[in-house]
Amino acid sequence: MITLLQLKYFRQLAATEHITRTARELYISQTALSSMIIGLEKELGTPLFERSNRAIHLNEAGRLYLKYVDEVFLALENGRMALNDITESKERKISIAMGSSLVWVPMIHTFHQKFPQYNISQFNMSTTALTASLNDFSVDFVIAGVGDIPMAELSYEPIKTDGIYLCVPKGHRLADRECVYMDELCDEDFINLQVGSPWRRYCDYLFEQAGYEVHSVLECDYTMRAALIESGFGVSLTSASAREVDLLKPNRYIRIADPYARREMAIFWNPRKYISKAMTDFKQYCISYYVAG
Structure with a gap:
């Protein structure tokens, strides 16, 4: 046996x-x-x-x-x-993975205020690891761009559409513009995130759509970009979500006007995993938070 x-x-x-x-x-x-x-x-x-x-x-x-x-x-x-x-020891844990937690802080903070009984575990991961974490059930949810995660056997709900911005230092030739087009940026020095991050993957898509190869002067993590941009080292692409939390302050944000520069963000989960009440509450709150906003 x-x-x-x-x-x-x-x-x-x-x-x-x-x-x-x-x-x-x-x-x-x-x-x-x-x-x-x-x-x-x-x-x-x-x-x-x-x-x-x-x-x-x-x-x-x-x-x-x-x-x-x-x-x-x-x-x-x-x-x-x-x-x-269905017992007194109800499942109170929620685990979430994403490319970067920084832009999701307001949503997670207000969720915790409304549901203080839940314990949240958050992880930053590469694109490959995000998919693997859902397939091996090591996390409950992934928050990522719709194009970041293969859809096969996974479920998702859209939560928001992110506009795209160029971030430049004060005094840059484009600093006073309200919007720019990608084809205007072909000669710029770009500060990129590392290969493998969901945002880097999306930026590569934007440059591909614009029809030129980006001039990358540095690859770094999220925390270095603001200071490097401010020093005049280069410029960087960022999202409306990052602009909302002023992630790259004190630099200037200029909207990318190309119609393809829109990123659909979603919450993903594996439907084969049991969806607890805690998970249901988080998923519904995440969706409603951005609808209300």
Whole structure:
């Protein structure tokens, strides 16, 4: 008879494909781990791993079986959350991932004021990690641009449409303009975020639409851009959400007038994960916050 402990050990070994490391993580001996996996394979009537010298790798049968094992543990976790929702120990945790938390601070702050009983965990991630975190159920929600996340098997609701702005230092040749077009910026020195960030991916799309290759003088994180722009090092693209919180102060924001310079923002979740009351409250608040605004 196959036990949950065997499935747990199989799942962990499938993730690491390393006997010594897995045994250490599980606080058991390598012999006990190997015995448990061999027993599972005997029950199933087929090997799940390819073994050669000291290496071990999932084979085709193992990869197929892992999908069903993951479903078992997902069902157990969903069951736990569902029971917690109808008992006094209601699920009070919400986890959110995004490219940058800075522009979402007002919304999260006011949500916490309205629902102080909920505990929020927030993570900044690359585009690839955002998608992975939904697919492996490690977070409840992702807030990102509609084009940032592959839609297959995921659900989403639009929350706002962001205009795009050019941020320049005071005294820049464009500083007194109300709006500019992307084709006017082909000779500018740009300060970009690092490759892999959702905002960098969107900026690359804008330059592609404008039909030229951006002259990037520096790649950095969010926190450096304001000071570098102010010093005259370069200019940067930013969003209406960043402008609303004055993320790049004390620099000037100039609206990009091209019709394609509009970014649809949405909240994403994996519908296979149980949606707790806490998650429902957050999702509805996030949507209504920007509708009301």
